[in-house]
Amino acid sequence: MIAVAVLTDHIRDLDTGAVAALTTPELACIADDLAEQKASLNLVEDKLRAALDLKYGARAAQRRAEEAKDTGTVRFEDNGFVVVADLPKRVKWDQAKLRHAAEIIRASWGDDPDAYIKTKLEVSEAAFAHWPKPLRDVFLPARTVETGKPSYRIETAGEAERSAGRSEPHAA
Template sequence: MSDLTIFPVDIAEMSVSQLANLSPEQKREVDANLDAAISWLKKARTKFDAALDQCYGEQGRTALRDSGRDSGTTHISDGPLRIKFDLPKKVSWNQKQLNEIAERIASSGDKVEHYIDVKFSVSETKYMAWPPALQQQFAVARTMDTGKPSFTLSTDGGEA
């Protein structure tokens, strides 16, 4: 491989057209450099967030508890540094128990939608395995869209 030197800092300054006009080898290098930078940044962010939690986490949790809360936002000062400590609430619901509750609500004559958000979905794998007659019944409710494309670059010798 030749001495290529396209780094993320260079990429940020290039236009989309300039990037599109790079040689195949340069595109592969840009792709590999971006993946490496993303990986490094994710690891660094995780490590630094752990350091912040080690340094300020207990103080933030104590401030929340002292204000009668288990979650939410509080502010901490460390000399000239101001830290916004946010501990989000993470709620999960037992689906089996919710289903049983929904059945009781419906059997009592109330509308389940008044109490529980109901969202219907069909697994695409199951849908595709159905016979055509059943698929046809559901087809009016099905919308298919595409997501963001992804690209995997490799050289003739294999993946980069």
């Protein structure tokens, strides 16, 4: 039996028709090679993400504390580069506690809870942030704030100035 050794590099310059004309074993070999490359790339990406978090996580947390925020994007300089550190916010709502909050609004306040709660019993984070404190306090037991995976981007100073103009203000 002859071993088939066709790798993704072999098809880089082929058009789709030429790739489709390959034998099934060749296509299987390419698919296997691609899966191995993806797994290897994911491993490298995970290591880089962990290394960036190890290197910059404390500075990013300090910058967020200085800016009085728990999540979001912060910027700081390192050796002539600007590190953009993002810690996304993920809010989850406890469905049973939201139902309880809805009943309080309906029974005790005589108000329609549908004005505050979506049908799926989700609460808009933007709306929650603007509610009066007594209303937020009713919903707080149902709310859990988690963070996503931190991400980092390293930009040259010129790139940082251009991207800062598009999004959040530049923090030195």
